[in-house]
Amino acid sequence: MKPQNVGAIRVEKLVEYEEAFDPVRALPDYDPTVTAANKSWLAPHFVDYARGTLSFSFHSYIVRTGRHTILIDTCVGNDKPRPLPQWHMQRRPYLENLAKLGLGPDDIDYVMCTHLHGDHVGWNTRLDKGRWVPTFPKARYVFSKADYDHYNALKPGEHGYDSISDSVRPIVEAGQAAIVGYDFALGDDVSLYPTPGHTPGHYCVHLTSEGRQGMMTGDLMHHPIQVHRPEWSSNFCRDPNHSRRTRRKFVHDHADRDVVIFAAHFAGATAGRIVSRGDRCQFHVTP
Numbered sequence: 001m002k003p004q005n006v007g008a009i010r011v012e013k014l015v016e017y018e019e020a021f022d023p024v025r026a027l028p029d030y031d032p033t034v035t036a037a038n039k040s041w042l043a044p045h046f047v048d049y050a051r052g053t054l055s056f057s058f059h060s061y062i063v064r065t066g067r068h069t070i071l072i073d074t075c076v077g078n079d080k081p082r083p084l085p086q087w088h089m090q091r092r093p094y095l096e097n098l099a100k101l102g103l104g105p106d107d108i109d110y111v112m113c114t115h116l117h118g119d120h121v122g123w124n125t126r127l128d129k130g131r132w133v134p135t136f137p138k139a140r141y142v143f144s145k146a147d148y149d150h151y152n153a154l155k156p157g158e159h160g161y162d163s164i165s166d167s168v169r170p171i172v173e174a175g176q177a178a179i180v181g182y183d184f185a186l187g188d189d190v191s192l193y194p195t196p197g198h199t200p201g202h203y204c205v206h207l208t209s210e211g212r213q214g215m216m217t218g219d220l221m222h223h224p225i226q227v228h229r230p231e232w233s234s235n236f237c238r239d240p241n242h243s244r245r246t247r248r249k250f251v252h253d254h255a256d257r258d259v260v261i262f263a264a265h266f267a268g269a270t271a272g273r274i275v276s277r278g279d280r281c282q283f284h285v286t287p
């Protein structure tokens with residue numbers, strides 16, 4: 001993704017890694033005839049037609065508003081024990097890539113996690129002499145209260161317990177967490193947009209500047225084919241029916257509007273707009 005401007009706000013993508021997904025691993029309702037019929041806008045960034053895989057990216061966004069530097073979603077992280085081999089005890093140059101954008105950990109004012117799944121909270125913390133400490137020592141970390149209450153109640157061994165333990169609780173204990181409702185905002189240009197379903201308190205981050213709009217959509221959609229088929233929930237949704245209702249409404253409400261969509265897992269050019277074609281929609285990447 002090239003750096004994007006939303007009015008006076010600058011948005012850059014910070015990639016942790018990219019992965020080719022077997023489609024039904026991500027989307028249980030997947031139908032290959034649908035991707036075959038939508039090659040004009042899914043190729044080359046979003047589907048590898050030669051291999052029959054969906055292209056996924058794990059990345060953060062850096063949002064610079066002029067007043068604040070905000071990091072949105074923090075990927076998987078390093079040194080973390082995880083059940084998935086591609087997430088387990090990773091050693092990836094995420095902070096080195098942040099430095100290439102001219103930023104060090106001290107420069108981040110806010111960290112916003114759209115939800116508290118392990119691939120959105122990982123770089124919240126780093127390992128320091130055997131302890132998990134905040135990676136961004138000067139940042140306030142914005143967690144939704146509904147997600148925090150849900151994941152903080154998990155027991156050892158339950159799915160999600162690892163990441164709440166090593167990537168969220170140390171932030172709360174360090175006094176750096178803002179556990180918020182959907183009314184949270186940073187001035188006039190950054191606010192939360194409620195999108196529960198994938199997780200109980202999932203939020204999008206709404207950007208507004210100089211009459212332009214952007215929306216960081218987290219895991220409201222995992223892949224652009226869900227703009228065309230919003231009824232397809234992922235295997236990773238906590239409540240697939242609620243997720244489906246929320247996604248359908250979002251796609252309907254944002255079709256043919258001048259709102260740049262920045263999703264958490266769209267690969268390649270990544271940023272784009274929802275465009276209606278007949279009674280279904282497509283996702284057209286921005287130049």
Ligand SMILES: [Zn+2]
Binds near residue numbers: 117120219264265
């Ligand atoms: Zn995710």
